[in-house]
Amino acid sequence: MKIMSLVGARPQFIKAAPIHRVVKRFKGACEHTLVHTGQHYDKNMSEVFFEELQLPKPTHNLNVGSAHHAVQTARIMEKLEPVLSSEKPDVLLVYGDTNSTLAGALTAIKCGVPIAHVEAGLRSFNFAMPEEVNRVLTDRISTVLFCPSKTAGKNLYDEGIRDCGADKPLPGRPRVSICGDVMYDHILFLANQIEAETQDQFLLTLHRDFNTDHPDRLKRILMAINDFANQAKMKVVFPIHPRTRKHLAKPESFASLEIIDPLSQREILTEVLKSRVVFTDSGGLQKEAFYLKKPTVILRPETEWTEILQTGAAVLVDDDPDRIQQEAMRYLDIPPMNFSKPYGDGRAAEFIIKQLMADFG
Numbered sequence: 108m109k110i111m112s113l114v115g116a117r118p119q120f121i122k123a124a125p126i127h128r129v130v131k132r133f134k135g136a137c138e139h140t141l142v143h144t145g146q147h148y149d150k151n152m153s154e155v156f157f158e159e160l161q162l163p164k165p166t167h168n169l170n171v172g173s174a175h176h177a178v179q180t181a182r183i184m185e186k187l188e189p190v191l192s193s194e195k196p197d198v199l200l201v202y203g204d205t206n207s208t209l210a211g212a213l214t215a216i217k218c219g220v221p222i223a224h225v226e227a228g229l230r231s232f233n234f235a236m237p238e239e240v241n242r243v244l245t246d247r248i249s250t251v252l253f254c255p256s257k258t259a260g261k262n263l264y265d266e267g268i269r270d271c272g273a274d275k276p277l278p279g280r281p282r283v284s285i286c287g288d289v290m291y292d293h294i295l296f297l298a299n300q301i302e303a304e305t306q307d308q309f310l311l312t313l314h315r316d317f318n319t320d321h322p323d324r325l326k327r328i329l330m331a332i333n334d335f336a337n338q339a340k341m342k343v344v345f346p347i348h349p350r351t352r353k354h355l356a357k358p359e360s361f362a363s364l365e366i367i368d369p370l371s372q373r374e375i376l377t378e379v380l381k382s383r384v385v386f387t388d389s390g391g392l393q394k395e396a397f398y399l400k401k402p403t404v405i406l407r408p409e410t411e412w413t414e415i416l417q418t419g420a421a422v423l424v425d426d427d428p429d430r431i432q433q434e435a436m437r438y439l440d441i442p443p444m445n446f447s448k449p450y451g452d453g454r455a456a457e458f459i460i461k462q463l464m465a466d467f468g
């Protein structure tokens with residue numbers, strides 16, 4: 108059978124890696140091809156990941172690049188349609204919540220190609236986030252939905268998206284499974300390949316539009332972290348996303364922030380290990396820090412990964428300077444101890460591929 112993965116943004120390359128490793132074990136029964144939308148295109152946002160994750164070269168690159176949301180989404184749809192028509196995959200795998208995810212799902216359903224959504228059911232309940240719109244709509248038209256947690260499964264259930272128990276799932280009569288997080292699979296795979304000798308820094312990433320595109324908010328957050336690090340006499344490593352770099356005025360005014368280019372996944376995981384506390388607005392890094400047993404100060408008003416909050420290993424602070432500093436200080440004084448395993452057993456990708464082979468093989 109032919110499984111096609113649509114990827115476009117950094118976290119999707121990472122999620123496709125454990126899927127690809129599992130498919131290789133089923134060689135002969137199952138073929139896996141990658142289509143790259145080109146949403147991320149800089150070398151250090153894309154190519155580096157393909158090399159490090161040992162992903163095969165995409166069979167098609169749609170080269171859509173950066174654009175406003177509607178244009179970016181429309182360009183992907185326009186260029187993906189002929190690919191689906193000519194390649195005729197048995198299923199299109201889409202990942203997460205980006206514009207590439209939604210564009211892939213919309214195109215596939217119109218071409219009659221079943222959609223499988225990895226990371227289905229996550230919700231922030233905040234429709235001001237483009238990612239929330241992308242997730243909700245993708246889930247609504249997916250045929251097979253792979254949830255990373257029980258909460259995600261419940262979110263779908265509450266929206267009326269329920270497992271229909273059908274022999275052959277269809278859009279509107281979907282299959283819904285709780286299978287765990289493919290990123291957890293990947294961290295376990297990488298665990299003995301990363302190490303850090305010291306733990307004497309902090310790590311910061313920030314790329315969400317609601318943080319980067321509002322100068323006052325961006326400045327408030329960075330100032331709070333900069334002052335905190337200054338007092339703690341430790342530096343903050345800050346691999347900067349191109350969107351953030353574009354919006355950051357006077358980077359030299361944040362003396363404790365070591366602003367560097369985006370890192371590969373292995374490099375950033377090493378920086379996580381070297382850090383006492385992680386500051387981030389990224390969903391992916393929140394989980395990676397959790398899996399590596401590091402506390403996280405989340406620079407958002409809410410998170411989709413609520414189980415991490417419940418363990419006490421992460422806390423929401425939004426853009427409140429006092430809370431940013433107090434919570435980081437609390438983690439420095441008393442590191443959290445509860446790093447339970449709410450996101451599966453590290454075999455989510457295997458579950459996904461076996462399910463797809465059963466449904467569409």
Ligand code: UD1
Nearest residue numbers: 116117146147148149152173204205206207237238349350
């Ligand atoms: C996208 C996703 C977000 C995900 C993130 C991971 C959407 C709506 N957002 O956000 O959910 O968490 O990817 O990084 O799909 N740019 C470059 N080079 C690149 C990529 C981007 O310079 O290789 C710049 C462009 O100026 C672009 C801006 O970054 O306008 C934003 O890129 P875009 O892909 O639209 O959104 P992200 O912020 O990366």
